[in-house]
Amino acid sequence: MATFLNLLIVGLATGAIYALIALGYTMVYGIIELINFAHGDIFTLGTFVTIAILSMLGVTAANPPSTMSWVLVSELALACIGSFLFCAVLGVLIERVAYRPLRNAPRLAPLISAIGVSLVLQDVGKLWFGNTNVSFVSLPIGSVQMGPVNVDVINIFVLVVAIILMAGLQLLVTRTRIGRAMRAVAQDRDAAALMGVNVNLIIGVTFFIGAGLAGAAAFIYSLKFPNTYFYLGFEQGLIAFTAAVLGGIGNLVGAMFGGLIIGLIYSLVTLIPATVLPHGGNAWNKAVIFAILILILVFRPSGLFGQNTPEKV
Amino acid sequence: MSSEEVRTSSQPAAAAVASKTEALLELRNVTKTFGGLTAVSKVDLIVRPREIVSVIGPNGAGKTTVFNLITGIYEPSSGEILLAGRSLAGLSPDKIVLQGITRTFQNIRLFNNMTVLENVLVGQHTRLKAGVLGSLFRTRSVVAEEKRARERALELLGFFGTALVARQDEYVMNLSYADRRRVEIARALAADPKLLLLDEPTAGMNEVETLEAVKYIRRLRDELGLTILLIEHKLAVTMGMSDHIAVLDYGQKIADGLPDEVRYDERVIAAYLGRQSETKAEDDESAAEEA
């Protein structure tokens, strides 16, 4: 029971990270109908930037801080903001260079371009931090006893930060001028342009926010998990994309819940014993997520929160 | 399009005769909603064999949606669509082509990077039997079938004179607007339909081309024995050739009858004329008489 509850909390925290990444997929898909394959790799570079910033500030994995202090907290905040901004700018840049010239091309072209960007970013990561696992700084954060379970404080922290970010995004999209413009462009790009919306700007903003959230997710990931490597984002991106599809692609709230659900499943699959699947559930969680993706597409392609929209004839 | 069909075509398709025969296409109480929006509401429509029936109505009245419902692109939210008494419910667009309904589109949807001939060959897809192995090894039957298909495609293009036959190897995107319409109709004919749906067959055409289009639409019925359901904006065109006309407004059928009945129907006039001047309408009447 305790293991189960513990896995539940870990799953929620992981899910929150997936949700943040999934938001980037879903926002970009919502606005230009493109699966941004490079999104996961932006996330990878986010984890690298976090490590780089912290090591510049003297906080390295080899020399971890022994106690929490305000200095450390401000250094972490700096890393978070740095990662956010780096990824956000990278996202805008990618859109400008690789996607915008192809906006009116046949569908296949931007998809292939996106996969090309993904390859490029992977190798940039490889050149930066090499072919191996790179360790994060482990923070001196303990755990608290909550009822029967002993919970790592970091999980709660991750959840809280993620929820704050998601709530902020939701407010931005529903309550502000720019959010309204984003929704307008998502609905009908040409009509929005006719109404005086600067479409290029809005698409740029969408990439900025979406990629920025991946950057934030990368920072959070670095607190919770031990290490990263150049291919991490590609794998995590696939899972996050499944979350976005589960929630209904293009739907922000859907992506958040999709992320949480996928995180839970990912974590609970671990409980499957080796008698059922060879080597136990732990070895299969990616395959299970993939199976879920297929199942969603078979039974409810519009996702849990999505609506079926008819194709324009 | 066997030769028998052509032979019987001399007999006039008078509305009085047609009304006694069984309906070829029947829409019963068809409704289609998109989310909260009702695009088509409880529409009934009967099309009898060898009739030319027009669906008219202001823009956004749901005419094209009706076509999309008949051809299986949309599934009706409620109601029934029957072809020769058989329900078309749940059939995908390609199955509906097999049942004998083909169509053209308002904003011509040809395969622009295929040649004229290839477009018509794609239209024959359902009639051709060539399987994978047959195509791989080019069995004698497949070669013969392909040859026949080409000949037939050229015949269909010949329906519109020799101009399209001469341009058979031209890419469709290089054709004039009117020629593209013709190729689209030839492609629709290629599947050997009983019922042909034409979505604004004269849109984008000038006066001369329009008159010619009216002629060949009549010939489609008279020489090929087709039943035709069409959407049209130019009332002059519809009035002149339709056996009866259904009028849609806001997704509902507000009138259905002979051209003259519809022309004087008050609801129709109200639906259209809310936004039109008297003088304009008079002009249109004289135009209608010409056609």
Place this chain on the structure above:
Amino acid sequence: MAVSESPRKLLPNTETRKLLLKWLVAVLVPVCVFTYVWVGEQMVNGVWLSLLYPDVTSLDHDPWSLIIQSLFLLLVYGSAIALSGYLVAADSGRRNMLEVWFDVAFATVVPLVLLAVTSNLLISIGLAVVVWGIYLFVRTRIRRARHYTPPAPLASLHVIDDKERGALLRLAQQAGLWFGIIFAVITLVADIIFFATDQLAPLLLIWVAVRTVLLPVAGYFLGRLGGRMALRYTVAPDAGIEVAQSEGAQRGRMGWRGNARKVSREEQLQSLSASRASEEARDVVPNDKPLQSRGATRIYLMLLMTFVVLYPILDPILFGSGTKGRITSYGDLGFYVILALGLNIVVGFAGLLDLGYVAFFVIGTYAWSMVGSPQFYVLTGMIARPEIFSWFFWPMLIIAALLTALWGVLLGAPTLRLRGDYLAIVTLGFGEIIPIVFTQMDKYTNGTDGIAGVYPPATPCIGSFCLNWSNSPTPYYYLILILIGVCIFANVRLRDSRMGRAWIAIREDEIAAASSGINLVNTKLFAFAAGAFFAGIAGVYHAAKLGTVAPGDFNSTDSIIYLAMVVIGGLGSIPGVLVGAVVVYAINLLILNQLDTYASDPSNFLHFLPQLIHNFTFSNVRNLLFGIILIVIMIFRPEGLIPSARRRRELHHTTNEDEEAEPSALDQPPGTPEFEAEMKVE
């Protein structure tokens, strides 16, 4: 067009002389480069020397090798002469002489010189493609700067009657004859110089004399052959039209059916638009670009095919030692080619993005590895004796391919109902998962260690002659050649079939395709399964050739490398895909490795790169390179290096779609006053 020849006159008039000069130089220069810079002369002399001096042991006396060498040489020189005849007969004479010479120089002389210099086929092809690309770029720039507009492609089109046919044939004969004479003189002079400087064995003088007589005679007849080829593509007067027209008039009301036969080939060609005409113009004679025409392409293809077929025997003569390693690597290149051809069906023809193609390849390799190896005992308890199970390779080639096709259907069926993007992500996931599955199911697949000792195929011996599958790479070379041939055949046939038309229709407009009676799901599913089928074939071949298989050998980014082959070459273009596979293979496995050896050598100038960037190796930037190539191609040349005509227009036309549609005043957008005016009711 110089057709006003008086018959039987062998000395050309002025107009013809210009034409002859243009083409004889264009053909003679590459032939001379082949002969004297690369290996031509060496091979000819080698053959004669070993015949004339049977006692000299340093010469190669293997009769097989000699026969094949002479066959190859006969074909090369013979087709060069025939080509000159064809080109002269087919040329409309409207294109600049210098331009033709430059094209020929870059397309043939550069690769031949590179071959002679590098002695490596793949590297020289890769470099030649780069040089060719740069040349094309510069040429377009210069043309643009000089405001050059090419002549209308079909301007010289006309019906060619019997008299003109005769004239064309004579022209071709003259070309062949003069080619023979000039080449005989060149070689004669060269050999006399060689003899004078003591580089030519005295007995070879017999051959020199024979050749000098033989060449003009051969030229006369082969030139005529070239002329015959050219005549096959001319527009002949169409006698059937008149009959059809009178018949049509009699048939009264049914007359419109007769319209189909009332149009002559000439009329058809003349009513084509400029872009379409330039495609069609390649096939018609007279022609502005005879080098690219169908007749010439046939000659190139024939040459290429003989070269490829005879290659394993020619290799040691052309490139010296190390034949075994080279043939092995061409055998590997072969399965890349098959993968590219298979993926081309999915992505190029049907327009479906498959990013997990490697998964099908993996399934194919494991299918054979689990049957044709000791692993079979682990799975079934039956001992798979190699002398028996090796034979099962052949049926397994098909069975495994069907199995992968089945997997394609299983994966495609749920996804292909949805819009295309989902397929991309699902296949991407599939490519990620399959290696994991094969690792985790170690009970059956032996996990990360993989399966070793996979059996090679077995073939029956003919008398005492047995194919040596376990030690020699040559049987694999021919096996993959046959498999590639089968795949190209299937690609072409499928593309030109009813199914191929349906694929293109779906790619262009799904709704219109469905409304024309095409079943979207089944048609896409078939494309997907057909692609998987070829991956299965490639997989079985790969497993048998390598002898071991392990999940670590496959990487889900491999799928994207395969995609790069198709994209670089040209989506939907079969020759493009072949070139794409060669280029990607050359970069991926030869050039990058070569550069890495350079970079690790401290004396090489490339050594600064690893010093500069900590983790730098050229294989570490492999994906970077391919990623950039994919992006750049998509943005600047989406149709690839050797595009299919259809795809070129398709990928470019969206940008100027607006100018093509010319809506008249009657086709107003809804809501405008003009539109309302159209709603006529009294």
